[in-house]
Amino acid sequence: xxxxxxxxxxxxxxxxxxxxxxxxxxxxxxxxxxxxxxxxxxxxxxxxxxxxxxxxxxxxxxxxxxxxxxxxxxxxxxxxxxxxxxxxxxxxxxxxxxxxxxxxxxxxxxxxxxxxxxxxxxxxxxxxxxxxxxxxxxxxxxxxxxxxxxxxxxxxxxxxxxxxxxxxxxxxxxxxxxxxxxxxxxxxxxxxxxxxxxxxxxxxxxxxxxxxxxxxxxxxxxxxxxxxxxxxxxxxxxxxxxxxxxxxxxxxxxxxxxxxxxxxxxxxxxxxxxxxxxxxxxxxxxxx
Amino acid sequence: xxxxxxxxxxxxxxxxxxxxxxxxxxxxxxxxxxxxxxxxxxxxxxxxxxxxxxxxxxxxxxxxxxxxxxxxxxxxxxxxxxxxxxxxxxxxxxxxxxxxxxxxxxxxxxxxxxxxxxxxxxxxxxxxxxxxxxxxxxxxxxxxxxxxxxxxxxxxxxxxxxxxxxxxxxxxxxxxxxxxxxxxxxxxxxxxxxxxxxxxxxxxxxxxxxxxxxxxxxxxxxxxxxxxxxxxxxxxxxxxxxxxxxxxxxxx
Amino acid sequence: xxxxxxxxxxxxxxxxxxxxxxxxxxxxxxxxxxxxxxxxxxxxxxxxxxxxxxxxxxxxxxxxxxxxxxxxxxxxxxxxxxxxxxxxxxxxxxxxxxxxxxxxxxxxxxxxxxxxxxxxxxxxxxxxxxxxxxxxxxxxxxxxxxxxxxxxxxxxxxxxxxxxxxxxxxxxxxxxxxxxxxxxxxxxxxxxxxxxxxxxxxxxxxxxxxxxxxxxxxxxxxxxxxxxxxxxxxxxxxxxxxxxxxxxxxxxxxxxxxxxxxxxxxxxxxxxxxxxxxxxxxxxxxxxxxxxxxxxxxxxxxxxxxxxxxxxxxxxxxxxxxxxxxxxxxxxxxxxxxxxxxxxxxxxxxxxxxxxxxxxxxxxxxxxx
Numbered sequence: 040x041x042x043x044x045x046x047x048x049x050x051x052x053x054x055x056x057x058x059x060x061x062x063x064x065x066x067x068x069x070x071x072x073x074x075x076x077x078x079x080x081x082x083x084x085x086x087x088x089x090x091x092x093x094x095x096x097x098x099x100x101x102x103x104x105x106x107x108x109x110x111x112x113x114x115x116x117x118x119x120x121x122x123x124x125x126x127x128x129x130x131x132x133x134x135x136x137x138x139x140x141x142x143x144x145x146x147x148x149x150x151x152x153x154x155x156x157x158x159x160x161x162x163x164x165x166x167x168x169x170x171x172x173x174x175x176x177x178x179x180x181x182x183x184x185x186x187x188x189x190x191x192x193x194x195x196x197x198x199x200x201x202x203x204x205x206x207x208x209x210x211x212x213x214x215x216x217x218x219x220x221x222x223x224x225x226x227x228x229x230x231x232x233x234x235x236x237x238x239x240x241x242x243x244x245x246x247x248x249x250x251x252x253x254x255x256x257x258x259x260x261x262x263x264x265x266x267x268x269x270x271x272x273x274x275x276x277x278x279x280x281x282x283x284x285x286x287x288x289x290x291x292x293x294x295x296x297x298x299x300x301x302x303x304x305x306x307x308x309x310x311x312x313x314x315x316x317x318x319x320x321x322x323x324x325x326x327x
Numbered sequence: 328x329x330x331x332x333x334x335x336x337x338x339x340x341x342x343x344x345x346x347x348x349x350x351x352x353x354x355x356x357x358x359x360x361x362x363x364x365x366x367x368x369x370x371x372x373x374x375x376x377x378x379x380x381x382x383x384x385x386x387x388x389x390x391x392x393x394x395x396x397x398x399x400x401x402x403x404x405x406x407x408x409x410x411x412x413x414x415x416x417x418x419x420x421x422x423x424x425x426x427x428x429x430x431x432x433x434x435x436x437x438x439x440x441x442x443x444x445x446x447x448x449x450x451x452x453x454x455x456x457x458x459x460x461x462x463x464x465x466x467x468x469x470x471x472x473x474x475x476x477x478x479x480x481x482x483x484x485x486x487x488x489x490x491x492x493x494x495x496x497x498x499x500x501x502x503x504x505x506x507x508x509x510x511x512x513x514x515x516x517x518x519x520x521x522x523x524x525x526x527x528x529x530x531x532x533x534x535x536x537x538x539x540x541x542x543x544x545x546x547x548x549x550x551x552x553x554x555x556x557x558x559x560x561x562x563x564x565x566x567x568x569x570x571x572x573x574x575x576x577x578x579x
Numbered sequence: 580x581x582x583x584x585x586x587x588x589x590x591x592x593x594x595x596x597x598x599x600x601x602x603x604x605x606x607x608x609x610x611x612x613x614x615x616x617x618x619x620x621x622x623x624x625x626x627x628x629x630x631x632x633x634x635x636x637x638x639x640x641x642x643x644x645x646x647x648x649x650x651x652x653x654x655x656x657x658x659x660x661x662x663x664x665x666x667x668x669x670x671x672x673x674x675x676x677x678x679x680x681x682x683x684x685x686x687x688x689x690x691x692x693x694x695x696x697x698x699x700x701x702x703x704x705x706x707x708x709x710x711x712x713x714x715x716x717x718x719x720x721x722x723x724x725x726x727x728x729x730x731x732x733x734x735x736x737x738x739x740x741x742x743x744x745x746x747x748x749x750x751x752x753x754x755x756x757x758x759x760x761x762x763x764x765x766x767x768x769x770x771x772x773x774x775x776x777x778x779x780x781x782x783x784x785x786x787x788x789x790x791x792x793x794x795x796x797x798x799x800x801x802x803x804x805x806x807x808x809x810x811x812x813x814x815x816x817x818x819x820x821x822x823x824x825x826x827x828x829x830x831x832x833x834x835x836x837x838x839x840x841x842x843x844x845x846x847x848x849x850x851x852x853x854x855x856x857x858x859x860x861x862x863x864x865x866x867x868x869x870x871x872x873x874x875x876x877x878x879x880x881x882x883x884x885x886x887x888x889x890x891x892x893x894x895x896x897x898x899x900x901x902x903x904x905x906x907x908x909x910x911x912x913x914x915x916x917x918x919x920x921x922x923x924x925x926x927x928x929x930x931x932x933x934x935x936x937x938x939x940x941x942x943x944x945x946x947x948x
Contacts, residue, residue, distance in 0.1 A: 146891070255847070420799060443787055
């Protein structure tokens with residue numbers, strides 16, 4: 040029973056990280072129809088931001104890095120969107136391959152800049168330890184994701200920018216003829232989505248080392264969150280991320296690490312038998 | 328005469344919106360039936376339900392004595408129901424001939440399709456003739472004009488030997504000459520098929536229709552001959568006195 | 580007109596002579612072995628060209644099927660080498676009894692059958708499950724990638740069964756032939772080259788058949804095909820299974836040619852690399868897939884030999900360039916160049932401009948859903 044409880048914070052914090060990563064993916068996919076494989080490298084960029092800030096801020100690096108990594112990763116995303124991706128809207132398969140090229144280049148760049156071996160970011164001392172089976176670092180990640188979800192929800196539903204974003208997601212053409220500058224909305228979505236990946240990267244430094252391939256470990260699972268949650272769906276992403284995080288950690292616990300991913304994959308395929316478009320679907324009458 | 332298709336107590340609800348609100352409709356074998364009504368009346372949704380694209384919320388669709396509800400689209404086609412779409416969809420990379428041949432081969436087992444096409448089957452030749460697309464047979468369908476595409480679609484249906492054809496606004500966006508050609512094509516098809524046509528165009532209706540069903544807000548408003556329909560005050564009200572809101576979104 | 584019809588077979592014959600006569604005469608054994616390796620990848624690429632270029636299914640996990648074929652072959656070779664004992668790596672990992680999964684692979688017929696049947700079976704099950712639910716486009720791509728990721732982790736984790744990270748290696752005997760001998764390797768090269776040619780012809784036949792037309796129709800309008808009375812899920816599943824079978828066969832050929840099969844050869848990245856190769860060669864023509872795989876394989880070897888790290892930059896950059904500037908790949912560029920040349924020639928001879936080619940421009944519909 041205790042072992043069972045121990046898995047809970049692990050699963051939920053993995054889910055929290057997946058959620059931070061998947062939010063950007065689900066919105067860029069839902070809104071622009073592009074799949075950004077380089078998203079994983081924004082995670083890596085966020086993590087290295089925390090690593091670099093260590094020299095300046097010591098053990099507070101993780102906290103200081105949160106906004107900085109958001110900006111760094113967000114800007115990287117913005118540059119990618121402006122230079123390449125915007126020519127590929129509505130062509131998810133092509134962007135997938137294009138951004139994979141970008142991802143390769145960024146990984147190699149990180150290897151040249153920071154070296155191939157993993158590096159470590161020191162967590163603040165007050166994040167060490169925990170209450171009972173709940174380690175503080177996992178709780179912190181969980182709180183971070185919770186705050187992000189509340190923030191995103193408020194942004195989407197309580198601000199004009201967010202409503203415009205929803206409008207573009209639901210019907211790009213109608214939004215455009217209603218006077219919404221869709222290009223600007225796209226850039227904003229891309230910036231925020233990529234920035235969140237950076238934040239996820241900072242969070243990951245709390246539970247593991249940082250290396251050039253950091254993003255590749257999470258990107259596939261994050262995409263599965265998008266698939267299971269439904270395109271552009273905040274609710275769906277939250278539930279799917281929590282579910283996938285828990286499923287991952289319990290599958291590892293019950294079987295072993297090598298079978299866990301196969302079990303998760305089978306579970307996703309089984310899930311798609313009931314909800315082929317994910318948990319929540321943007322309904323429209325249009326024929327595909 | 329017996330009923331080709333019978334729709335009973337049909338309703339379709341999309342997220343609380345009643346697109347179809349209790350429709351009963353019977354079309355006899357060999358009939359040419361026109362479905363008209365303002366935008367949002369539920370015409371295309373009705374066809375979508377018959378062809379399996381949309382599941383009805385309640386009600387029954389019986390085709391040739393068999394229920395269609397719950398069948399997949401391709402199964403319904405295999406029973407003998409063919410349809411066209413408002414925006415015609417032909418396979419642009421395939422030639423006109425290949426498009427027709429593909430439609431004609433739908434009953435062959437999949438493995439037998441692994442052979443190259445040799446020659447032109449009778450069904451395909453017949454469709455080429457009736458649609459007058461013979462001279463364009465070896466051109467990719469992507470180069471066809473809008474009118475030619477609609478004819479190709481109808482031709483593709485004909486090669487399949489359907490019992491019932493559903494044509495969704497076949498003359499929308501066509502020139503006057505094209506309308507006339509389509510009208511003739513339709514009349515000749517209707518000679519040996521049961522056909523349901525959705526059409527907005529009143530002129531076209533007057534020339535080619537006999538039996539007409541008027542839909543309005545998801546219900547059958549009236550059924551009768553063209554003259555009866557034209558003189559009916561309710562139809563005039565729906566068409567002339569309709570609220571501007573009806574004209575906002577083009578239903579598809 | 581007749582000349583133009585002969586052009587395709589002419590090119591094919593020329594390439595065949597090049598591959599079966601010129602290359603074995605000119606290349607030293609090491610290089611010939613490399614070419615055999617590229618051709619193994621070309622077979623996988625051919626399957627990707629079929630599924631993606633013709634069928635619109637972006638399969639990002641072909642490494643899984645390559646691996647299934649490769650491991651089936653490697654298990655058999657290991658058992659033959661062990662001569663009734665346990666394979667060497669099992670002894671090292673402390674396994675004491677031959678696992679039940681391994682036993683039937685001692686039979687060469689079973690092993691060879693599994694090379695193709697295993698991948699096709701898994702592709703069929705997965706295909707039916709996802710295509711029937713109309714999971715397609717990017718969703719399908721992501722699922723296949725997730726499958727590749729899961730498969731690698733499984734292989735690495737099951738050390739005693741699969742050799743873990745090291746995979747299976749150290750083979751000595753191939754159906755009674757000494758694998759280290761130059762003559763065996765030469766023979767293998769011919770086998771791979773001929774297999775590539777035959778599979779190409781088979782795939783071409785399929786593409787030109789009614790089934791091929793149907794496949795293109797499914798790619799460009801899956802929903803429309805349903806209303807012609809076909810079940811697109813079946814068409815896609817069959818095609819996906821064929822491409823999986825090709826990948827399995829390629830994996831089985833790869834094992835004796837290269838002498839190893841390991842998780843690093845078939846994960847997410849190698850699977851994507853082959854998709855990249857297809858795009859570089861030209862995804863809309865089967866020949867483009869083969870061309871791309873050989874060119875990219877050659878480029879990888881030669882660049883990695885000189886500057887190891889540069890390759891990743893080059894590969895990434897090349898790919899960005901191809902996707903943005905030449906989405907039809909090398910073959911597409913060649914075709915445009917030929918058209919441009921032809922136009923200049925006619926312009927110079929004073930003939931009127933030839934009418935533009937009939938091609939309506941490829942419109943590959945890639946649904947988001």
